[in-house]
Amino acid sequence: MTILIRGADIVTQDAGRRIIRGDILIEGGRIASVGESGAGADEVVDASGLIAIPGLINMHTHLGMTILRGYGEGLPLHRWLEERIWPIEARQSAQDAEAAARLAFCEMIRGGTTSFAEMCLHETSGIFRAAKDAGMRGTISRCLLDFNHPEWVPKVMKEVESSLANGDGAVRPSVGAHSPYTCSEELLLKTKALARERGLPFQMHVSETRKEVFDVLGARGKYPYEYLDSIGLMDGRSIFVHGSWLTKKEMLIAGKAGITVVGCPVSGLKLATGGITQIAELDAAGANVALGTDSAASNNSLDMFQTMKMAALLQKHHYWKADAISSQRVLDMSTINGAKALGVEAGSIEPGRLADIVLIERGPNLAPGHDIAGDIVYSAGPQNVRDVYIGGKPVMRGRKILTMDEGAVIEAATRAARALVSS
Numbered sequence: 407m408t409i410l411i412r413g414a415d416i417v418t419q420d421a422g423r424r425i426i427r428g429d430i431l432i433e434g435g436r437i438a439s440v441g442e443s444g445a446g447a448d449e450v451v452d453a454s455g456l457i458a459i460p461g462l463i464n465m466h467t468h469l470g471m472t473i474l475r476g477y478g479e480g481l482p483l484h485r486w487l488e489e490r491i492w493p494i495e496a497r498q499s500a501q502d503a504e505a506a507a508r509l510a511f512c513e514m515i516r517g518g519t520t521s522f523a524e525m526c527l528h529e530t531s532g533i534f535r536a537a538k539d540a541g542m543r544g545t546i547s548r549c550l551l552d553f554n555h556p557e558w559v560p561k562v563m564k565e566v567e568s569s570l571a572n573g574d575g576a577v578r579p580s581v582g583a584h585s586p587y588t589c590s591e592e593l594l595l596k597t598k599a600l601a602r603e604r605g606l607p608f609q610m611h612v613s614e615t616r617k618e619v620f621d622v623l624g625a626r627g628k629y630p631y632e633y634l635d636s637i638g639l640m641d642g643r644s645i646f647v648h649g650s651w652l653t654k655k656e657m658l659i660a661g662k663a664g665i666t667v668v669g670c671p672v673s674g675l676k677l678a679t680g681g682i683t684q685i686a687e688l689d690a691a692g693a694n695v696a697l698g699t700d701s702a703a704s705n706n707s708l709d710m711f712q713t714m715k716m717a718a719l720l721q722k723h724h725y726w727k728a729d730a731i732s733s734q735r736v737l738d739m740s741t742i743n744g745a746k747a748l749g750v751e752a753g754s755i756e757p758g759r760l761a762d763i764v765l766i767e768r769g770p771n772l773a774p775g776h777d778i779a780g781d782i783v784y785s786a787g788p789q790n791v792r793d794v795y796i797g798g799k800p801v802m803r804g805r806k807i808l809t810m811d812e813g814a815v816i817e818a819a820t821r822a823a824r825a826l827v828s829s
């Protein structure tokens with residue numbers, strides 16, 4: 407099956423960051439050619455007037471929490487967690503999490519997101535199933551903790567290992583640990599060793615709040631990144647989420663080790679965590695910077711356009727510098743950098759890459775088009791997304807999701823949410 411997307415303005419995200427008007431030929435799930443295409447195809451899609459971008463990559467989600475969107479709204483962080491989120495999460499079943507994940511995938515596809523990195527508190531097989539049905543690309547980790555009780559480690563490791571049996575093709579497992587303040591050193595070392603042994607990404611929350619930084623400093627005598635570096639947890643497959651309270655020295659360590667740091671600007675602002683992920687400085691230091699929404703309970707959306715805009719605005723605001731970061735660099739973080747972190751050949755529209763492509767309709771909010779990269783970061787939204795391809799397969803066309811019955815998904819998720827809240 408070959409598909410020819412004809413006449414779009416293509417944001418290639420190639421080495422030269424070229425934006426060219428032309429055709430994209432998709433063959434067998436990958437991009438066969440970009441630019442002038444004399445070739446015919448089984449199917450031709452007229453994309454004149456549209457913008458083609460690589461699918462956006464959301465590098466931090468908790469999909470099961472999508473049905474907690476708006477629950478406990480307006481409470482301060484500790485009351486929100488202790489009175490609302492933690493008790494309800496403890497009651498949430500794997501079936502609830504699966505219904506929530508399907509809802510999340512509908513929202514993501516509508517928002518031009520084609521890949522995700524999930525840290526899941528629940529048994530993961532339902533999330534894998536939902537991702538596969540939706541046609542998404544991504545990685546799912548079981549993210550556990552031992553509350554610094556090393557005697558729990560064998561049990562926790564068993565659950566982490568069993569989660570690795572799931573996944574194939576576009577949806578693959580990864581290894582997770584909750585954070586350096588909720589996990590014993592033994593658990594951190596064992597989970598990372600398992601990730602290395604299997605050649606998988608390793609996901610962990612690090613330095614989201616100032617309190618946890620000082621907890622780690624008190625318990626281990628080092629700032630979190632210094633500590634994690636000293637025990638050998640930092641390498642090119644480490645994905646550390648948040649990093650919103652890092653010292654300059656820690657940012658240099660991140661760059662030297664080549665880890666991925668995932669900024670979640672909207673969630674950080676909404677939870678009033680205070681610090682910001684200094685993505686421009688981390689980028690300059692050599693870290694692989696990516697972006698994520700975090701859960702719909704703390705965001706309250708899974709919109710990567712909004713996340714890109716907020717990430718950029720926060721840098722400008724923080725440094726009092728309107729040129730603190732370019733829109734092109736922010737777009738890189740949500741495309742090629744995310745793909746690098748996941749270890750997948752996506753994130754750009756070039757021959758040989760996986761055909762994860764989003765077609766964007768301009769509409770009034772993207773006219774007149776002086777700066778397409780700037781338009782994508784600052785002006786675009788899910789309302790502009792018309793068609794979405796993942797691995798060459800159309801998952802949405804003409805704003806209709808093809809891989810799921812969207813109405814049924816919303817209904818099932820809402821039913822699960824209501825039952826959970828009233829239980």
Ligand SMILES: [Zn+2]
Pocket residue numbers: 466467468525611647700701
């Ligand atoms: Zn998280």
